[in-house]
Amino acid sequence: MAQTTSEVWNTRWSATRRAIRPEVQDNFFEEYAIIDLFRKSGLRMTDNGGKEISVRVATGGGTATAFDTYDVLPKSPVDPVESAHYKRRYYAVPVVLSDTESWENKGEHEVFDQLSYLDTNATSSLLKAINEDMAGAQSGKTMLGFQDIMSDDGTGTVGGINTSNTAAWKSAIYDTSKTFLTQTTTNIFDGIVAWNDIMDKCRIQGGRTSHIVTTFGIVKAYREALSSQGYARTTTEKARGIGGQMNPPFYDAEVVADNDIKALASYFIDKRHNKLNVLKSANFTTTPFVTLQSNGQLAQLAYKVAGVQLTTDNRRRSGVASAITGSN
Numbered sequence: 260m261a262q263t264t265s266e267v268w269n270t271r272w273s274a275t276r277r278a279i280r281p282e283v284q285d286n287f288f289e290e291y292a293i294i295d296l297f298r299k300s301g302l303r304m305t306d307n308g309g310k311e312i313s314v315r316v317a318t319g320g321g322t323a324t325a326f327d328t329y330d331v332l333p334k335s336p337v338d339p340v341e342s343a344h345y346k347r348r349y350y351a352v353p354v355v356l357s358d359t360e361s362w363e364n365k366g367e368h369e370v371f372d373q374l375s376y377l378d379t380n381a382t383s384s385l386l387k388a389i390n391e392d393m394a395g396a397q398s399g400k401t402m403l404g405f406q407d408i409m410s411d412d413g414t415g416t417v418g419g420i421n422t423s424n425t426a427a428w429k430s431a432i433y434d435t436s437k438t439f440l441t442q443t444t445t446n447i448f449d450g451i452v453a454w455n456d457i458m459d460k461c462r463i464q465g466g467r468t469s470h471i472v473t474t475f476g477i478v479k480a481y482r483e484a485l486s487s488q489g490y491a492r493t494t495t496e497k498a499r500g501i502g503g504q505m506n507p508p509f510y511d512a513e514v515v516a517d518n519d520i521k522a523l524a525s526y527f528i529d530k531r532h533n534k535l536n537v538l539k540s541a542n543f544t545t546t547p548f549v550t551l552q553s554n555g556q557l558a559q560l561a562y563k564v565a566g567v568q569l570t571t572d573n574r575r576r577s578g579v580a581s582a583i584t585g586s587n
Contacts, residue, residue, distance in 0.1 A: 281371045288383045291390035292517040293472060297535035297569075304534045305542065312345040312536050314572040318420070318427040341425065343418025345570045347538060348402040350388055351562045352381040354545065358557040378545060381563035385543060393535075393569055394472075394519035403569045405472070405526045408533065409579040417574065431460035431527070431578025438584045439480035448484045450477070450583055454509060457527050457580045466529045466576030468512045473525035476585030478506055478516040483586060525580040532573035538566030 297303055306312070319339040326332055354377050364373045389402070396406035407417055413429040414422045422429045439450025458468050485507060506514040512527070520526070537543075541564045548561040571577070 279370055283371055283376050285383070288387060289518055291386045291519075292515050293393050293519065294386055294390045294535070296470060296472070296513075296515055297393070302530050302533070302535060303537060305537050305539050307539050309347075311347065312568060312570055314343050314345075314418070314570065315340055316343055316420070316428075316572055318425045341420055343420050343570075343572065345403070345418055345536070345568050347536075347566050347568050348400060349541065349564065349566050350385055351564045352384045352388075354378055354381050354548075354561045354563060355551075356559050358559070361559070378563065381545075382543060385563055385565050389565065389567060390517070391519045394517060394521070402567055405524075405569075405579070406521070408569065408571045408574060409526050409528075409577050411524075411579060411581040413574075413578075417571065428574050430574040431457060431464065431466070431576075433457035433460065433578070433580040434582055436582040436584075437580075439477060440484060440586065448487075450480055450585075451484060453580050453583055454525065457525070457578050458510065458512070461527055461529065461576055461578050464575040466527075466573075466578075467531070468510075468527045468577075469530040470513045470515055470528040471509055471525055472515045472517060472520060472528060473583075474520045474522060474585060475516045475518060476522075476587065477525055477583055478514060478585070480585040481509070481514065482506070523582050523584060525583055527578045527580070529573070529576045532576050533569070533571050536568045536570055541566035 317339050318341050319337065321337045321339070322333070324332055354374075356374055356377060360373065364370075392401045393404050394406075395401075395404040396410075397403045403417070407415065409430045411432065411434065413432045416422075417428070420428045433453055433456050435453065437449040437453045439448060439453075441449045443449055444452070454471070461468055482505075506516060508514060543563065543565050546562045546564060548559040551558045551560055
């Protein structure tokens with residue numbers, strides 16, 4: 260039964276204050292692993308301005324010909340460079356505080372800094388929206404996501420370049436259905452086979468997978484695989500049980516679990532070619548507060564804003580395994 264309190268206004272009650280913990284404990288927001296990952300150095304780029312982000316990409320090459328003496332050589336021109344253009348996308352969350360709340364939340368009556376927490380809450384709201392969109396597919400005014408840059412079929416138009424016309428702009432794909440903990444080959448888990456396959460597809464194109472971003476169910480299966488017979492994951496020294504990192508690297512690639520990744524998907528990312536582009540003047544900043552008195556309201560309004568876009572300059576060096584079943 261939930262605890263309830265019944266208070267009577269008497270000398271004992273009014274003479275004693277509650278022991279109030281000033282910290283606000285978050286029971287709403289999750290850990291947003293994707294955006295945390297991309298905000299790290301090496302996966303984020305900050306620009307001072309510009310309406311769009313443009314990158315030049317080589318999508319073709321010439322053909323060398325063996326010849327002797329007076330053979331006629333080819334002379335067709337080659338135009339191997341294209342440009343990918345990315346629009347900036349903007350996100351905003353309001354920060355609103357009435358004047359009465361501000362007046363009352365002062366001095367010894369201030370349990371916690373309400374305005375500061377509203378700003379923190381707005382930041383978390385921004386991170387939530389951006390993290391969800393990074394794991395998804397672009398729609399309306401949202402940013403590009405993994406499902407665009409590393410699409411299940413590798414096709415589509417990204418940055419204005421269509422894979423129907425430019426085959427070199429196609430991302431790597433492994434779409435064979437696998438259950439991670441099934442063993443088609445003795446002592447080799449099918450999930451390990453699938454991850455090796457897509458990693459090799461990326462490496463053949465010159466990619467170096469730095470991060471694998473996938474679901475919690477697939478990461479759980481991966482841990483279970485590494486804790487099973489034939490894998491060096493368990494230790495009995497001083498009865499310490501199962502050791503190692505929570506999400507062990509897969510051949511030097513950091514394994515990241517995020518709740519926003521769509522079911523069955525594992526994204527293999529080369530950090531050299533995939534960036535979270537952030538506009539410096541809208542780098543999760545708060546706009547100046549303005550009064551709402553013109554609306555007949557005694558309150559202050561500001562916005563927490565972010566100008567972001569997920570971009571790539573080489574789709575073929577990253578990829579997706581799109582049909583892996585993990586653990587429940």
